[in-house]
Amino acid sequence: MSKNKSVVRRFNHEVIENLDMVAFSDLVSPEFINHSAPLGVSKGPDGFAAFFTNVLHQAFTDIKVLIHDQLEENDKVATRKTIEGTHSGPFFGHAKTGKRIFIQVTDIVHVKDGKYIEHWGSADIYGAIAQISKP
Incomplete structure (x- = not known):
């Protein structure tokens, strides 16, 4: 496995699964740009980190990345x-359900000197909400 693929795998397991913000600092360049940041959200490392701390880990527990x-x-x-997790907190206006939710994601990360410097991504948030809303 290449060094860059290993960096991305490490980010997925240490940051997305375990919310290790020390690893986040080790793996994300201060010059990082998230080209997929929603309107009104910082495209820098702070906005990227906020998604994991204020959205994903507030809404889901037992997160795993396959x-x-x-x-x-x-x-x-x-x-x-x-990305899968137990829906244990608010997620885009939907109260916790206790359901196991699966979010399909495709992303591209530009890695330089072992750090994320750019990100483009697409996550099936509507599919996740459909799972939450299903009786």
Whole structure:
């Protein structure tokens, strides 16, 4: 496995699964740009970190990331993965349900010198909300 793919795997397991913000600081450049940040959210490391601390880990517990595929070209790593967790807090206006929710994600990370410097991503939030809303 390439060094850049290992960096992305480490981020997924240490930051997304375990909310290790020391690892976040180790893996994300201060010059980082999140090209997928929603309107009104900082495109820098602070906005990226806020998603994990204020959204994902507030809404879900027991988070696991299953990486299905990784492809690399020109220091960019594309990853297709599933983020799963128990819906234990508010998520985009939906109160906790206790259900196990699966979010399909595809992202591309530009890695330079072992750090994230750019990110583009697409997460199936509507699919997650449909799982939450289903009786």
